[in-house]
Amino acid sequence: MLLGESRVVPSLQKAVKASSADETLIAAQRGGRTTLRFSGGRIHQNFHEEEVSVWVKVACEGRMGVATTCALSPEALRRAIETAMTIARINAKQVGPAFGTAPPKDPTPKLTTYFPATVKKPLTETVQMIRRLWTQSAAIGVDLAGSFVAGEDELAVVGSRRLTQYQPFSAAGLRLVATQAKASGFAAQTVRNLETLDSQGLAERALEFCRKNKDPQPIPLGRYDVLLEPEAVAELLEWLSYIGFGAKQVVERTSFMAGHLGDRIMGRQISIVDDGADPQGLGVPFDYEGIPKQRVCLVEEGVAKEIVYDSHYAKLHRRHSTGHALPYDEFEGPLASNLFLAQGQTPYADLLKKMDRGLWICRFHYISGLLKTQEALMTGLTRDGTFLIKKGKVAGAVKNLRFTQSILEAFSQILAVSKERRLVADPGQGLSAAVVPALLIKNFTFTGQTK
Amino acid sequence: MISARTRNLIDETIRFLKRHGVDYADVRWVEQLHEEIVVQNLQLQHVSHSTSEGASIRVLSHGCWGYAASSRLDRLGLKHTAKQALEMAKAISLDSHTRVKLKPVEPSRARYQTSLEVDPFQVELQKKLDYLMWTSQVLKDHPNIKTATASLEFYRTNKLFSSTEGSLIEQEITESGGLLEATAILGSEVQRRSYPTANSPSLAQAGYEYVKTLDFVGQATRVRREAVALLRAKECPSSVTTVILMPDQLILQLHESCGHPVELDRALGMELSFAGGSFLTPDLLGSFRYGSKLVNITADATTSQGCGTFGYDDEGVPAQRVPIIREGVFVGYLSSRETAAQIKQLSSGAMRADGWDAVPIVRMTNVNLEPGTGTLKDLIRDTQRGILLSTNKSWSIDDRRLNFQFGTEIAWEIRNGRIGQVLKNPMYTGITPEFWRSCSAVAGKGEWQLFGVPNCAKGEPVQLMHVGHGASPARFEKVQVGRKTHAPR
Numbered sequence: 001m002l003l004g005e006s007r008v009v010p011s012l013q014k015a016v017k018a019s020s021a022d023e024t025l026i027a028a029q030r031g032g033r034t035t036l037r038f039s040g041g042r043i044h045q046n047f048h049e050e051e052v053s054v055w056v057k058v059a060c061e062g063r064m065g066v067a068t069t070c071a072l073s074p075e076a077l078r079r080a081i082e083t084a085m086t087i088a089r090i091n092a093k094q095v096g097p098a099f100g101t102a103p104p105k106d107p108t109p110k111l112t113t114y115f116p117a118t119v120k121k122p123l124t125e126t127v128q129m130i131r132r133l134w135t136q137s138a139a140i141g142v143d144l145a146g147s148f149v150a151g152e153d154e155l156a157v158v159g160s161r162r163l164t165q166y167q168p169f170s171a172a173g174l175r176l177v178a179t180q181a182k183a184s185g186f187a188a189q190t191v192r193n194l195e196t197l198d199s200q201g202l203a204e205r206a207l208e209f210c211r212k213n214k215d216p217q218p219i220p221l222g223r224y225d226v227l228l229e230p231e232a233v234a235e236l237l238e239w240l241s242y243i244g245f246g247a248k249q250v251v252e253r254t255s256f257m258a259g260h261l262g263d264r265i266m267g268r269q270i271s272i273v274d275d276g277a278d279p280q281g282l283g284v285p286f287d288y289e290g291i292p293k294q295r296v297c298l299v300e301e302g303v304a305k306e307i308v309y310d311s312h313y314a315k316l317h318r319r320h321s322t323g324h325a326l327p328y329d330e331f332e333g334p335l336a337s338n339l340f341l342a343q344g345q346t347p348y349a350d351l352l353k354k355m356d357r358g359l360w361i362c363r364f365h366y367i368s369g370l371l372k373t374q375e376a377l378m379t380g381l382t383r384d385g386t387f388l389i390k391k392g393k394v395a396g397a398v399k400n401l402r403f404t405q406s407i408l409e410a411f412s413q414i415l416a417v418s419k420e421r422r423l424v425a426d427p428g429q430g431l432s433a434a435v436v437p438a439l440l441i442k443n444f445t446f447t448g449q450t451k
Numbered sequence: 452m453i454s455a456r457t458r459n460l461i462d463e464t465i466r467f468l469k470r471h472g473v474d475y476a477d478v479r480w481v482e483q484l485h486e487e488i489v490v491q492n493l494q495l496q497h498v499s500h501s502t503s504e505g506a507s508i509r510v511l512s513h514g515c516w517g518y519a520a521s522s523r524l525d526r527l528g529l530k531h532t533a534k535q536a537l538e539m540a541k542a543i544s545l546d547s548h549t550r551v552k553l554k555p556v557e558p559s560r561a562r563y564q565t566s567l568e569v570d571p572f573q574v575e576l577q578k579k580l581d582y583l584m585w586t587s588q589v590l591k592d593h594p595n596i597k598t599a600t601a602s603l604e605f606y607r608t609n610k611l612f613s614s615t616e617g618s619l620i621e622q623e624i625t626e627s628g629g630l631l632e633a634t635a636i637l638g639s640e641v642q643r644r645s646y647p648t649a650n651s652p653s654l655a656q657a658g659y660e661y662v663k664t665l666d667f668v669g670q671a672t673r674v675r676r677e678a679v680a681l682l683r684a685k686e687c688p689s690s691v692t693t694v695i696l697m698p699d700q701l702i703l704q705l706h707e708s709c710g711h712p713v714e715l716d717r718a719l720g721m722e723l724s725f726a727g728g729s730f731l732t733p734d735l736l737g738s739f740r741y742g743s744k745l746v747n748i749t750a751d752a753t754t755s756q757g758c759g760t761f762g763y764d765d766e767g768v769p770a771q772r773v774p775i776i777r778e779g780v781f782v783g784y785l786s787s788r789e790t791a792a793q794i795k796q797l798s799s800g801a802m803r804a805d806g807w808d809a810v811p812i813v814r815m816t817n818v819n820l821e822p823g824t825g826t827l828k829d830l831i832r833d834t835q836r837g838i839l840l841s842t843n844k845s846w847s848i849d850d851r852r853l854n855f856q857f858g859t860e861i862a863w864e865i866r867n868g869r870i871g872q873v874l875k876n877p878m879y880t881g882i883t884p885e886f887w888r889s890c891s892a893v894a895g896k897g898e899w900q901l902f903g904v905p906n907c908a909k910g911e912p913v914q915l916m917h918v919g920h921g922a923s924p925a926r927f928e929k930v931q932v933g934r935k936t937h938a939p940r
Contacts, residue, residue, distance in 0.1 A: 034539075037911060039720045042549045047518035048535050049808045051505075068501040070522045080502075087498045090576050123542040131546050145723035147911045175911075177724045221935060252598045253636055254643075329499040331489055365727065370650075370845040371858050372876060374641055379856050379878075381849045383727075402847075402854055402880070404934055428912035447934045448880055450854040451730075 002114075002154050003030065005166040008072065012158035015077035021058035021085055023101045024160040027288045027327065028054045028072060032119075033151025033428065036126065040143065041134055043127065055288065055328040057099060058084040063091040064098055066328040099289055099311040100321075101159025108292040109277040109285045113169035115193035119152045126150070133203045137178060142210055144203065146176040149427040150194055157290035165290040170194075171282065173427025176202050177384060178210035183397070185209025186363055186384035188231070190282065190425040190433065209362055209385040216397040218449055219388060225358030225415065226444040227351050227389070232364045232382075233341065234424035234434035236407050237272065239369035239378060241336045245274070245298050246324070247313035248333025254373045256408055257304050266302040266411035269344060273297050274308060274336035276323065282425045282433035283338040286323060293323035298336060302412070310334040337432030344417025344437055351440050353392040354416055359401075359444075360387040360394070369407075376407040381450065402448030416440040453480070453611050453621055457524070461506070461613050464529045468510060469615055471537055475511040475553065477614040479765060480504075480524075481807035484572065489602040490583040492591055496600075498576070505807035508533050512540035514550030520808045553788040554798050556768050558617035563762025565625040567658030571605040574659045579603050582667065589671035590633050595679050597641075598634040601667060603627075604652045604905075605659075606917070610765075618767040626758060626917065627661045628654035628903060631671060635678040642681035642875060644674045644860055647902065648699050649842050654903030654917060655756040677861055680873050687862050687877035689933025693837030693891075694879055695830050695926045698900040700859050701820065702920035703843040706904065708883040709741075709748050710818040710918070712852040713775050714801075714909075715786040717813075719793060725911050727850025730883070731781055733794050739781040742887030745823055748776035750785050752800060752816035757919035758903030759816035761803075766811060768800035775818065779888070787813050805914040812910050817901070817919035823893030827924045830892050837865040838932055840877055856880040879932045886927060894923035 008028060016024045030052045037045040054069045058081060065088030069080040126148060137144040150172035157165040173190035174197060187205035191197050228236075240256075249255035256265065276283030276293030286292050289311055297305045309317065310325035313334055324334035352360065362385030371377040379402060386398045418437040425433035461478050468476040482504040489497040506529060507520035517540025521532040583601045590599035606626040613619050630652040634643045647653040647665060655661040696704060712729040716722055719733075731739065742748075752770035754760055761770055766788055775783045784794070787802035790813060804811040831839065845858035858878040864871035901921040908915055 033912075035911060037721070037724065039723050042547060043515075043543050044721050045518075045810055045812070046516060046539055046543055047520065047810045048539060049507075049519070050521040050523070050532075051808050052522055066497070066499040068499065068503075070503040070505065083500045087500060087576065090495075090580060091498065092495050123539060124545060127542060127546045143720075145720060147724050149911070175724050179720075179723065252634060254634065254641055259639075329485075329487070329501055331487070331497050365850050366847045368845040368847040368856075368858075371878065374639065379845070379847045381847065381854060383850050400849055400854070402849075402856060404856070426912075448854050448856065450849045450851070451882055 002152055002168055008154060008156045009158060009164055009166055011072050012156055015074065015081065016158050016160050018078065019058065019081045019160065021060050021081065023059040024081060025057045025099055025101050025289065026054065027157045029153055029155045031151055031153030033149060036130065036148045038130055039145035041138065054080060056080040056084045057328045058088055059098065060085055060088040062093040063088040064094065065091060068329050098315055101163050102161035103163050104290065104292055106292050108165060111277055111279060111285045113167060113192060113284055115170050118150055118170035118172045118194040121194055129199055133199060136203065137207060142178050142180045142207055144176055144178055146174065148174050151430065153430060155284055157286065157288065159290060163290045165286045167284045169284055169430055171427045171430030172197060174199055174202055176206040178206040180210055183210050183213040184384045185213055190423060190427040212387060212394060213385050213397045216399045218399050221446050221449065223443040223445050225355055226441050227355060227358065227360045228439045228441065229362050230422035230436045230438055231424055232361050233436040233439050235364050235367055237339050237341055237434050237436060239367055240376060240407060241339055243369045243373040244376065245307055245336040246333045247307050247309045247317060250307050251313065251316065256374055256376045257307055260304045263304055264302050265304045265408050266299055267414045268301045269414040269417050270299055270302050270411045271342035272299040273340050274338050275340055276338040278340065280435055281338045281340065282423065282430065284431060287325040288327050289321065289325040291321045291323040291325065296322050296336065308334045308336045339434040341436040343419055343421050346416040346418055348418040348420045348438055351416055351418055351438055352389060354440060355389045355392055358389050359398065360389050378407055379404045400450040401446045403445060404447040405445045410441050410444055413442040414439060415442050453609060457611065460526060460529055461611060464508065464533055465613050465615060467530060467533055473510050473512045473615060474514065475615055477509050477612060477766065478506060479807065480506045480611045482609045483806060484607040486572065486605045487602065488579055488583060489600065490587045491600045492598060493584060493587050495580060503806060506532065507807050508536045510536040510540050511551055512537060513544035515540050515544040515547050516551060518810050551789055552792045554792045556788060556798065559763060559767060559769065560619045561762060563622045565623065565656050567625055569659035571625065571627045571659040572607060586631065586667040586671050589668055590631060590675050593675055593679055595635045595637055595682060596633050596675055597636040600632040602652060603629040603662060604654065612763065612765065612767055614767055620763045620767055622762050624656060624761065625658060626654045626656050626903065627659055628652040629662060629665060629667065631667055631674050633675050633678040635682050637682040640682050642678055644678040645842055646670045646674050649844055649860060651906045654758050654905050656758055656760050657756050681861060681875045684873040684875040687874035687933060691929055691931055693834050693926060693928050694930045694932065695834065695837060695839045695924055697841040697924050698922040699842045699902065700840050700857065701922040701925055702902050703846050703857060705748065705818055705820055705920050705922060707846055707848045708852055708855055709775065710815040713784050714813045715784040715790040718784065719790060726909055730851045730853050735781055737782055740779055740888065741776050741781045741884055742779040743890045744778045745893050746776055746779045746887050746890050747821035748818065749773065749821055750775050750799065750816050750818050754817040754819065754901065754919060754921065757817035757901060758917040759919040764800045764802045765804050766802045768798045768802065771800045773799045785813050785815060803916060805916050809914045814909065814916045815907060815918040817921065819921035820893065820925065822896040822899045822923045824895045827894050827898055830894055830924055830926045831865055831870060832868040834865045834926065835867060838877065839863045839865055839870065840879065853883050855883065877932065879930050881930055886930065889928040889930065890925055891928050892926040894925065899923045
């Protein structure tokens with residue numbers, strides 16, 4: 001159960017007030033979630049966790065220190081501040097404030113991110129829902145594996161110069177993998193409000209892909225036009241963000257954006273923004289430093305435009321933070337994690353019809369984007385449904401394939417973008433998502449095949 | 452040290468659960484400390500000190516699991532958590548037709564502690580920082596080195612495990628390690644070299660003395676030199692050839708293509724919704740030829756200094772040394788009490804959670820390639836044409852762990868039994884059993900190296916486990932290096 005703003009914020013304010021550091025910033029995230037994992041007609045892992053994470057950042061005479069703890073008690077907070085101050089004493093002096101502790105100049109957008117219904121549903125009802133799905137699939141000889149997650153969190157950030165931010169949020173999700181012999185199909189959905197979860201629709205989708213995926217055949221390796229489902233597009237986009245959209249990667253020049261801001265790096269059909277305040281996504285309106293999340297246009301009609309900052313990298317670049325700071329004990333730099341890929345003009349149902357010959361891919365597995373980050377060269381495999389398309393129709397299932405492909409090149413060869421978009425996210429996390437369309441791409445390179 | 456108050460509270464919770472007539476229950480209290488120091492380009496970039504403490508309660512009642520975890524460690528908090536676990540087991544059992552069976556284990560009352568010389572948490576922060584500054588200075592000392600990063604990490608985990616069967620196990624595990632990374636840039640060319648592994652620090656279950664053995668300052672010169680050499684190196688050509696993998700790449704090959712597929716929960720389909728299944732299904736146990744006769748792989752939770760070493764796993768099963776691949780034949784699984792019961796075997800003691808707030812699942816311990824004979828020099832000398840690959844850079848494998856592709860930071864040409872020029876951007880690909888069956892040599896004990904991998908991801912929500920891998924350099928024949936060339940369709 002959430003403690004609420006009236007209990008969390010004062011406990012942090014009290015600790016900040018008692019701190020003898022010049023500046024003190026505390027972020028606290030507290031929540032609980034229930035997870036059920038199932039396969040073979042039984043729930044084999046089920047657990048409920050309640051967790052508190054607290055990150056403390058202090059500045060003492062221009063030196064910074066970071067510490068974390070896992071409790072909101074006055075003693076735990078006092079000890080964390082003391083540890084951070086001990087660390088600050090050995091740190092190098094920095095010029096000017098590295099982080100803000102006063103209320104931000106820009107207003108924090110209002111966003112409804114908490115729905116009590118998400119955590120109120122009795123566990124027995126959820127178990128019955130899963131049982132219903134099993135029974136349906138078992139009747140046609142298909143096994144249904146998957147997971148259900150439902151949880152709630154509250155995030156608060158308090159700074160010594162009266163910065164105060166608080167946001168509760170909920171998230172729930174269902175992932176399903178339908179299997180029959182070597183065939184499999186996948187479907188997943190993540191929602192803020194559990195009442196909007198369409199478990200029946202997901203099961204039907206997973207079963208439909210599994211049915212189509214029977215007796216997969218090998219095909220010659222090479223270049224194929226591909227129709228990527230939103231789940232596959234989202235994974236590519238998340239990797240692009242991880243290796244390229246943050247200021248750290250640009251400073252270190254490992255990003256494909258480094259030295260190319262203002263250049264065309266993708267096709268005109270590709271526009272990518274990060275917007276933590278867009279209610280279609282899964283963001284909260286401020287980051288772990290309490291900075292309101294800005295809408296950042298990363299790629300506009302194929303042109304590299306902007307990158308995201310936290311306070312540290314903003315200072316290095318003489319810019320303002322865009323509200324993309326991670327928890328203070330992370331060293332990855334700022335991260336764009338509320339990604340939106342612009343929708344296109346083509347109805348989803350017409351995408352397949354546009355393919356003369358190609359592959360329809362439901363999702364990817366185990367992508368690595370570290371091959372050549374400057375070119376966004378990535379590898380990965382198809383999973384749970386790869387289909388050969390001939391003259392706009394499914395001609396048969398294909399064995400899982402490995403791609404090795406520059407995603408900058410792929411996103412420069414867009415044939416069509418769907419009108420409809422889907423939210424793809426991890427329900428166990430509840431703070432990040434990609435909202436993406438399906439993409440029809442020309443000449444995607446496949447370099448390997450599974451047995 | 453675990454306080455008397457904590458012991459009493461856990462004891463009280465076990466009695467409470469017994470009174471509720473559970474089939475079985477355990478309480479696991481965990482306290483974790485983590486310190487991280489990062490120096491980049493002679494500037495202290497990041498220092499943090501993290502603590503986390505909580506307890507998890509696992510209940511088997513009416514034949515079903517209930518599990519709850521919380522950082523509320525007072526009497527009321529633990530009771531609340533215990534009730535949540537009981538309620539969950541009851542809710543699941545109302546609609547369940549199967550009953551969980553556990554393989555029996557002898558109750559233990561024991562204590563395990565990492566053997567160490569210097570407690571890393573007692574070493575002054577300033578001393579650690581000075582060492583990293585010195586390293587960073589050596590690493591950065593070339594105009595083409597754009598980013599020189601040196602870091603140290605230390606972990607301490609205190610655990611108390613108590614079960615209704617009478618086990619009471621206390622463990623204190625200390626890990627130390629670090630990472631060097633040099634990124635060199637010339638025009639649009641960007642290359643990176645790392646040590647001892649890449650992407651994350653290599654850890655050992657040891658004290659600060661391990662940091663000294665890593666010899667960061669001495670290694671920094673080589674790392675810098677190789678990063679700069681890669682800027683002007685030739686692209687690694689695509690071909691089917693002989694490859695020799697150095698231990699810092701071979702450990703990832705072991706991890707992905709052997710460690711994960713022998714996790715019995717995967718093989719039984721329990722990870723299908725997330726990480727996937729395994730091609731090593733139980734019907735293949737004892738007969739499937741996984742590799743050549745030179746391939747012997749062991750899951751050893753007793754390896755000295757291993758990150759997968761412990762006294763007991765997180766359900767009180769003693770640490771074991773289990774053969775996984777014997778002379779190329781698949782002979783064993785990593786398993787838990789529940790999964791082992793499903794194939795009528797004993798648990799291999801591999802049930803672990805990455806913290807108090809995570810449910811224990813089957814994890815790797817130290818999955819090691821046992822040493823063969825000879826030296827790396829012998830392996831190279833006996834190779835007419837081939838490529839020597841070192842330090843993992845990228846990794847990808849399919850959901851049944853068959854089709855893999857790895858990239859490494861650096862490679863060297865081998866010509867007529869000698870090392871030749873440096874090659875950049877190398878990668879290789881294959882099918883797991885075909886690859887291991889092509890193993891033509893494994894170097895001996897003298898070149899066997901152990902690494903600690905702190906970021907093995909598995910489970911929902913994802914848990915990051917510390918595991919260990921040891922290997923000597925090994926040679927493989929007819930391996931596809933680079934991308935397969937194929938005719939246009």
